[in-house]
Amino acid sequence: MPTRSIIHLDLDAFFASVEELLDPAIAGKPVIVGGDPLARGVVSSASYAARAFGVRSAMPMGQALRLCPQAIVRHGHFAEYRRYSEQAMAILAAYTPLVEQISIDEAFLDVTGCERLWGEAPEIARTLQRRILDECRLPSSVGVATNKLVAKIASGLRKPRALVVVPAGEEASFLAPLRIEELWGVGEVAARRLHDLGLHTIGDLAAVPRETLIYAFGSYGAVLHEHAHGRDGSPVVTEGRRRSLSREETFARDVADEGELTRVLLRLSDEVAARLRRHGVQGRVVGLKLRTGDFVTLTRRATLPQPTDLAPAIYERARQLFRRAWKPGTPLRLLGVGVAGLVETPAYQLDLFGGGEQRWARLSQALDEIHARYGAEAIRRAAFLESDEGDWLEGEDGGG
Numbered sequence: 001m002p003t004r005s006i007i008h009l010d011l012d013a014f015f016a017s018v019e020e021l022l023d024p025a026i027a028g029k030p031v032i033v034g035g036d037p038l039a040r041g042v043v044s045s046a047s048y049a050a051r052a053f054g055v056r057s058a059m060p061m062g063q064a065l066r067l068c069p070q071a072i073v074r075h076g077h078f079a080e081y082r083r084y085s086e087q088a089m090a091i092l093a094a095y096t097p098l099v100e101q102i103s104i105d106e107a108f109l110d111v112t113g114c115e116r117l118w119g120e121a122p123e124i125a126r127t128l129q130r131r132i133l134d135e136c137r138l139p140s141s142v143g144v145a146t147n148k149l150v151a152k153i154a155s156g157l158r159k160p161r162a163l164v165v166v167p168a169g170e171e172a173s174f175l176a177p178l179r180i181e182e183l184w185g186v187g188e189v190a191a192r193r194l195h196d197l198g199l200h201t202i203g204d205l206a207a208v209p210r211e212t213l214i215y216a217f218g219s220y221g222a223v224l225h226e227h228a229h230g231r232d233g234s235p236v237v238t239e240g241r242r243r244s245l246s247r248e249e250t251f252a253r254d255v256a257d258e259g260e261l262t263r264v265l266l267r268l269s270d271e272v273a274a275r276l277r278r279h280g281v282q283g284r285v286v287g288l289k290l291r292t293g294d295f296v297t298l299t300r301r302a303t304l305p306q307p308t309d310l311a312p313a314i315y316e317r318a319r320q321l322f323r324r325a326w327k328p329g330t331p332l333r334l335l336g337v338g339v340a341g342l343v344e345t346p347a348y349q350l351d352l353f354g355g356g357e358q359r360w361a362r363l364s365q366a367l368d369e370i371h372a373r374y375g376a377e378a379i380r381r382a383a384f385l386e387s388d389e390g391d392w393l394e395g396e397d398g399g400g
Contacts, residue, residue: 003168005121005144006236007109008151009128011088012139012160014105015045018084019074021137030055030071035252037061044076044252048160076252087136095124100236106155108148110236122165129163145171149184149232156182171230176203183227193217202228245279246287247271248336254293256331265322268337269315273308276339282307283339286314288321291334300325307343314339 011017015033020026030050035041041061053068065071085104092099095118098110111124118124125142132140141162143154150171154164157178166174175183181191183202197216199205205213206228213221226232247268255261276282284307290298300321304313318337326332 002112004110004146005112005114006146006148006151007111007121007125007128008143008145008148008155009092009107009109009125009132010141010155010159011085011105011132012141013045013047013051014085014138015076015081016047016050016074017138018077018081020047021084022077022080026072030068031074032061032064032068032071033074033076034061034064035075037065041253044250046071084136084138088132088138088140091131091135092128095128098236098238100238108151108236122163125163125165129161147171147230147232148234148236149227150174150230152184153178153182172206172228175228175230176201176206178202180205183224185223185227190217190220243342244285244287244338244340245272245275245281245283245342246289246336246338247275248289248334250334251332254331254333256329258328261322261326261332261335262319264335265318265337266311266315268335269318270311272337272339273311273314276309276342281342281344282309283314284308284341284343285339286317286321287336287338287340288318288325289334289336289338290322290325290332293331293333295333297334298325301340303341307341 016031019031019033020028028049029047030053031047032043032050032055033045034043037060043055043057043059043061043064045057046055046064050064050068050071053071055064055068055071061073065073081104089099089101089107092107092109096109096111096114099107100109101107109124109128111118111121114124115121118127121144125144129140129142132138139161141155141159141164143151143156143162143164143166145151145154145166146168150166153175154166155162157164178201180186180194180200180202183205186194193216194200194205197208199208205224208225208228210222210225213225215221217224249264249268255264284304286302286304288300292298302317302321304317308314314337
């Protein structure tokens with residue numbers, strides 16, 4: 001079996017980079033994209049000129065402006081972010097069908113076996129980086145390794161415009177000197193526990209026997225042991241091979257208004273339903289994801305009587321889950337809707353429905369055709385006109 005060649009590409013300071021393209025006069029200056037500091041907004045993205053002052057993603061805007069009072073603040077041009085992201089992802093898809101987009105600004109590629117077409121993986125990575133800069137005018141950082149874990153860590157080490165290659169067999173030695181927080185999946189709580197055990201680098205963690213980690217962390221300890229040694233067998237999962245489809249919104253400020261949250265829930269349900277139809281699948285299980293302002297994450301799932309790709313069915317079940325999971329008045333940082341239990345859509349779909357479902361199926365098909373021809377903003381629900389699109393951000397900028 002050939003050694004895998006995995007690329008992770010991350011668009012550098014993506015939201016801020018797009019803002020500089022939209023307004024060249026601010027290029028090279030401290031730029032912060034985020035919410036209103038008076039409404040407890042947070043930083044979604046910061047240019048590298050702003051990061052030099054200590055500004056970071058997810059930092060409260062008030063704190064960011066105290067660190068960098070001369071910063072230029074933008075509240076977001078979300079349609080433009082989507083457009084630039086789609087352009088960059090289309091370039092990636094030209095080199096391999098195995099592309100897994102994990103957020104609006106980053107993706108994995110499996111280029112194993114592509115050498116005869118495009119050259120070795122590092123050469124492909126350089127080509128992608130150059131094309132995205134030339135054609136999209138966006139800087140990016142790239143990691144190349146034998147697995148997703150190491151490739152992602154590699155891409156983040158020498159930003160911006162980095163290209164880091166980890167040769168096969170050198171994964172553990174590459175990771176060993178890095179801070180334990182650099183290990184993908186180790187959050188603040190896990191990092192504190194590991195520090196309490198005297199473990200500060202990934203090499204420290206790799207030296208701990210597997211059984212000891214399992215005793216201390218349960219099954220997660222086995223994962224830590226594998227990752228600390230640079231081992232990760234997870235595949236690059238394209239949308240066509242996914243077992244679920246989901247959409248989520250991370251708010252630029254915490255939102256506690258039920259009406260606003262309900263509108264977001266409706267929009268997410270619409271988008272998930274459209275993606276299901278685009279991929280020719282239906283789903284039986286609806287999932288809800290909530291993240292509070294203090295970063296506590298809740299997930300809920302419910303099974304439908306029959307698979308669907310219609311927004312009303314998804315929204316109704318998601319709303320039921322939301323009402324049970326959310327305590328009124330609790331500020332939320334993130335809201336997400338997903339559908340799992342996917343099956344191929346039968347060719348005789350419309351005949352399965354009667355009454356309202358059949359009308360919704362026909363309406364959805366018509367809307368899909370309009371959106372495909374004229375764009376996603378051609379027709380919008382009236383409910384969305386009441387909301388302020390600047391109040392939330394699509395995806396996670398991830399600090400890139």
